[in-house]
Ligand code: ADP
């Protein structure tokens with residue numbers, strides 16, 4: 176059952192987060208309705224408790240209903256089940272950053288901005304390398320303005336928002352690079368996750384005062400991916416105070432998130448209000464024209480000749496975000512350099528075979544629901560209804576299963592499309608259908624047929 180929980184968690188949090196934090200957990204003793212999980216350091220224990228504590232309890236309770244409490248403890252060599260009381264008073268524990276956390280955020284030969292805040296800027300992300308087009312020109316102009324004249328009235332805070340891979344982080348680094356280049360300003364840039372990590376580490380080493388002072392001494396504070404703070408109330412509170420102190424002292428704040436302040440439900444109201452009272456700029460999805468411009472710029476910088484036909488082909492096929500577009504082009508360029516062959520349309524289709532295939536099947540959840548409802552002869556509205564009769568529930572589960580297989584939607588997103596069901600319901604549907612397919616060849620054939628119809 177521990178393995179079951181692990182694989183569920185992995186599905187929910189993603190491979191990277193899972194490997195960074197959750198593989199460090201060891202099983203401890205079970206005592207009545209309580210199970211103990213062991214972590215190698217106090218830092219990790221606090222982190223896992225704050226991030227995954229509730230979810231771990233829930234999952235345990237689902238898998239083993241007799242378990243009602245999950246206790247997180249620090250493992251001690253030779254004494255794995257030491258009572259919590261002793262561990263609490265242990266002040267000798269090392270505050271060790273788990274491997275990978277620091278490394279991930281320290282790009283090569285980047286200028287250090289404020290060494291005490293361990294912030295580094297990625298030198299590739301400057302205003303010069305940012306390609307401007309309709310979807311991002313407003314955000315770009317705001318970013319430039321803030322870099323030229325930080326703390327101007329009306330531009331503080333600057334709130335940048337938009338979907339994944341559309342250039343938020345790039346613009347923030349560009350602001351930082353510009354400011355640092357002109358000198359005389361102290362800039363701190365960090366992801367919200369890092370902010371939280373620093374905050375927890377400061378609590379742990381009883382240096383929160385220092386941490387706050389450091390934060391409040393910068394001229395420009397940039398926090399990336401603020402949506403990470405949703406549900407992290409203590410860190411939000413701390414950020415809110417830092418934020419107020421800085422703005423009151425005339426310092427500049429730049430924040431990014433995947434949604435607008437008003438749509439960031441889960442952030443405290445007063446924080447949302449303050450975030451929205453400077454300049455709010457969104458970066459829209461790319462247009463074909465912008466994708467072409469970006470590809471042209473990147474191809475030119477690489478020195479490899481990429482025919483216009485190939486650029487157009489890529490801009491047509493890969494529409495999701497700039498990061499993927501860039502990745503595809505980089506692969507083409509690497510290939511051309513490696514084999515010394517010119518880039519052609521045929522070579523492109525060949526080299527990018529897998530990427531293109533993934534982008535080809537762009538089935539929507541609505542299409543899946545419609546096709547499945549037709550096939551099993553139920554009403555489309557029953558895809559979101561509360562009816563639980565098998566004749567209705569089974570096709571609904573199949574539709575959820577196919578949505579997971581054929582779209583890149585997350586479990587919660589899928590759940591929402593099926594009458595606001597919980598992501599655990601979707602997870603259950605997916606494993607249930609897979610199980611039935613293994614047991615019942617006729618059913619499996621039906622589902623496979625459905626899949627082929629949707630894919631073509
Ligand atoms: P976000 O933070 O919004 O998820 P990033 O800023 O990390 O996105 O951008 C993803 C990648 O795409 C980066 O390598 C970035 O340099 C590149 N990129 C995004 N938008 C542009 C643009 N307008 N011009 C050039 N490169 C861009």
Ligand code: MG
Pocket residue numbers: 343344345399400
């Ligand atoms: Mg980003």
